[in-house]
Amino acid sequence: MLTxxxxxxxxxxxxxxxKKSTAIAALTAASxxxxxxxxxxxxxxxxxxxxxxxxxINGKPYSLSVEPRTTLLDLLREQIGLTGTKKGCDHxxxxxxxxxxxxxxxxxxxxxxxTNHGKKITTIExxxxxxxxxxxxxxxMKHDGFQCGYCTPGQIMSAIGCIREGHANSPEDIREYMxxxxxxxxxxxNIIDAIVEVKKGGKAV
Amino acid sequence: xxxxxxTRASSVKSATEARTKHKTSQFxxxxxxxxxxxxxGVTAPERLIDINALPLKEVKSDAKGVTxxxxxxxxxxxxxxxxxxxHPLLSMALNAGASAQLRNMATVGGNIMQxxxxxxxxxxxxxxxxxxxxxxxxxxxxxxxxxxxxGASEQCxxxxxxxxxxxxxxxxxxxxxxxxxxxxxxxxxxxxxxxxTTPELDNNLQAGELITAVHIPANHFNKAYYLKVRxxxxxAFALVSVAVALEVKNGIIQSASxxxxxxxxxxxxLYDVEKFLVRKSVTQDVFTEAAAxxxxxxxxxxxxxxxxxxxMASVVEALTKATS
Numbered sequence: 001m002l003t004x005x006x007x008x009x010x011x012x013x014x015x016x017x018x019k020k021s022t023a024i025a026a027l028t029a030a031s032x033x034x035x036x037x038x039x040x041x042x043x044x045x046x047x048x049x050x051x052x053x054x055x056x057i058n059g060k061p062y063s064l065s066v067e068p069r070t071t072l073l074d075l076l077r078e079q080i081g082l083t084g085t086k087k088g089c090d091h092x093x094x095x096x097x098x099x100x101x102x103x104x105x106x107x108x109x110x111x112x113x114x115t116n117h118g119k120k121i122t123t124i125e126x127x128x129x130x131x132x133x134x135x136x137x138x139x140x141m142k143h144d145g146f147q148c149g150y151c152t153p154g155q156i157m158s159a160i161g162c163i164r165e166g167h168a169n170s171p172e173d174i175r176e177y178m179x180x181x182x183x184x185x186x187x188x189x190n191i192i193d194a195i196v197e198v199k200k201g202g203k204a205v
Numbered sequence: 206x207x208x209x210x211x212t213r214a215s216s217v218k219s220a221t222e223a224r225t226k227h228k229t230s231q232f233x234x235x236x237x238x239x240x241x242x243x244x245x246g247v248t249a250p251e252r253l254i255d256i257n258a259l260p261l262k263e264v265k266s267d268a269k270g271v272t273x274x275x276x277x278x279x280x281x282x283x284x285x286x287x288x289x290x291x292h293p294l295l296s297m298a299l300n301a302g303a304s305a306q307l308r309n310m311a312t313v314g315g316n317i318m319q320x321x322x323x324x325x326x327x328x329x330x331x332x333x334x335x336x337x338x339x340x341x342x343x344x345x346x347x348x349x350x351x352x353x354x355x356g357a358s359e360q361c362x363x364x365x366x367x368x369x370x371x372x373x374x375x376x377x378x379x380x381x382x383x384x385x386x387x388x389x390x391x392x393x394x395x396x397x398x399x400x401x402t403t404p405e406l407d408n409n410l411q412a413g414e415l416i417t418a419v420h421i422p423a424n425h426f427n428k429a430y431y432l433k434v435r436x437x438x439x440x441a442f443a444l445v446s447v448a449v450a451l452e453v454k455n456g457i458i459q460s461a462s463x464x465x466x467x468x469x470x471x472x473x474x475l476y477d478v479e480k481f482l483v484r485k486s487v488t489q490d491v492f493t494e495a496a497a498x499x500x501x502x503x504x505x506x507x508x509x510x511x512x513x514x515x516x517m518a519s520v521v522e523a524l525t526k527a528t529s
Contacts, residue, residue, distance in 0.1 A: 051211055068211035068253065071240070091241050092307060104280075104309045110240045111310060114211055115233065115255050161305060165280070179439035180304025 051114045057082070058126030066113050073097045073108035076123060084124040084153050088182075095181030098154040098161075099123050105161030107180075124153035127160075135203050136160050139194035147185035155181050159195045160205045168199040206243050210252040217417060220256050221384050225413035227252045232415060234276055235310040237303070238319040246329050247320075247336055261314070261417055264288065270422040272381075275314030275415075279369065280305065282313055292421055294429035294450055298372035301433040304440050314416040317370060317380065317396070320407065321363035321470075322442050323352065334360045335404040350508040351444070354516070355469040361404030362506060365397055365471050366442050372431055373419060374464040374472035375448040381418040382410065390420070397471030404470075425460065426450040430527035433466075434519055443467035445516050447523035451482070458482045463523075465499070468516065475499050478520070487528045489521070496520040 050065040057080060066075055073090075076082045076099070085108060088096030092110040099108045100122040127134035136156050139145070146152040158181045162168045167177035171192050183191065198205060214220030224230055230252035233239055242248045261274040264285045271287050282288055283299035303311065325331045325343030332341035344352055344362050352362040370393070378393040397408045410416070428451040435441040446466035452459040461482040463475040478495045485491045496517035503513055 049210075067208060069206045069208045069243075091244065092237060092304075095304065095306060098306055105306050106310045107237070107304075107306045110237050110307075112211075112233070112236055112240060112253075115236060115257055117213070158306065161309075165284075165305065167305070176439050177305050180306045 053114055053117055055113075055116060055118075056120045058122060064113075068112065068114050070113045071109055072099070072101075072111040072113045072116055072121070075113040076108065076121070082123050082125050086150055086153055088151065088154070093182070094151070094154075095158055096151050096154040098157040098181065100157060100161065103164070105158050122157075124157060127156070134160075134205070135198050135201060136194070136205060139198045140191070143190045143194040143197065144187070145191040145194040146183070146187050151181060151183045151185075155183065155191055159191070159198070162195060163199050163205050168195055171196065206240075207246075207249045209243075209250055211255065212252065213255045213258060215258060217259055217261070217383050217415060218386050220254055220259060221413050221415050223252075223254050224415065225385065227254075228412075230254055232256050234312040234315045235278070236315075237307050237311045238315065242320060242327075245327055247327060256415070266291070268423065270420055272418050272420045273313050275381075275417050275419070276312050278309055279303070279311045279313065279316060280308040282369075283308065291423075292372075292376060292429075294376060294426075294431055294448055295369065295372045295421070297429070297431035298368040298433075298446075298448060301431060301443075301446070302368040313369070313419055316367055317373075317416060317419070318408075318410075319367055322366045323363040324348075326363060335363060335400070335407075338403075338405050345506065348508055349506040351442070351467070352506060352509055353469050354503040354505050354509060354512050355473050356399040357470065357504065358400045358402065358404070360402055361400035361470065363400070363404070363470060364467055365407070365469070367472070368431070368433060368443065368446060368466060370397070371446055371464045371466035371472045372448045373421070374474055375450050375462045376421050376424065377462065378419050378421045380416055381420060382414045383417045384411065384414040388417075393419075393472070394474055400470045407470075424450070425452045426462070428453050428527045430523050432519055432523040432526060434515060445512055445519050447519050448472075449523045449527040451524075451527055453487060453528060456487050458485050458487065463499075463520070465516065465520075468503075468512065475520075477501065489525070492521045492524040493517075495524065 051068055053064045053066050055062045076085050085099055086096040088094035090109045092107045097107055097109040098105050101119050136159050162177045168174050174192050174195050229250055231250040233253045233255055261276040263274045264287055265272045266287045271291055273282055279299050283296045289296045323344055325333045326336050331343040334342050353364050373393050379390045380396050381390045430449050433443050433446040435443055443466045448464045450462045461479045463478055465473045478499050481498055499520045500513050500516055
């Protein structure tokens, strides 16, 4: 779907449709102004065109239709209703919006939803198995790895990534590889304790 | 963000054709810089061509060197066995950049194409010749602590923000480019440009051209270090950085390749220092002399005079770390 070639052919038919529907075709020679108007109509129509998008979110398939400018973060929060993922800075600087795409942690605020076609997304809501919390969620509670809690979903998603990537071998290592997640309450020592414990526990994350 | 048309390219050829056909289009891969710029209103392409499905995701090696596909994520490149063993300088530079999340998203091609982080470029209420040609430079008489000390012009004193590119410049890499079926490559040192009177142009890429890969030629460097000095220990842009690659035998430097970041509109090769170091012994005196040569021709502004002293200390430190 929607390859460059296909999109071009789609545009051709839309242009023809607009020309026909506004009965401009017959007036083409007489009125270049009206043709211009029809082309502008086409431009406006295409601006609001939604793009079909297939995603798997927390194990569930979704067939969606999104504006190209929708970020993955806004899609999750506004369209899917998964508000566990937080919007902090909205510019990739705070890490609140961290989710996993195909198992890798990313900033969902800087990722256009449409560029994730066919990908598997995991959010904070997808970690627990029923009532059984993910080991990282349990460790954050045990070590008090938060105060206000706003950055916590992003911290937990990032912490899992940190262990998966093999960069949780020492507190120094964790500090470096968790630097994309800001905690304005300053719960960093407890966050590190939580990650160290999960890493030492050796469970698959 | 102003809305835009969106298409997915299925081949390098169709991507470059689409880019040529739609003058106000841009390629998008990881989007870590472009999406941010679009949110801020710094840029507003009418069409994005998504190149994520293109087959440019391989890291390959042969007798001539290592080739990294343009769509290889920064994190994958940094951790790749071939890069870590053959070009540790590049791994170090990649890991010094951004955050783990951003490195998972950002691609090698996109890293090369990222725009300056000059705050006057990002603030659309400010004058900026790079964002809006002939509107003036807000930084030149403004708060220019982060700005260039080499190769700047009256029109622009911005610096290139990449760490990866500083290492690639030191490693004599080249950038492979495709446009409507035609291929060419540009030496890394010639890819980015100085601002001159046209600071809106960051590099020498022509309209429609797409970066497909970066090639690092095989070399004899046996000592390397990437030093990044910044306002905090991690996840900040460089005040200055130094990429050092040396070939040392029996305590004597046989060849040297050094580039600095955070000091110019492009990765800044220290050619005079490289010449000076050849056949010199590995001593602090030699490194101190090299550091003084490194700062020849530097021009500072109201708030970045500290970069001279910091630059010299960083060159000494990077050479020391590389050889210790």
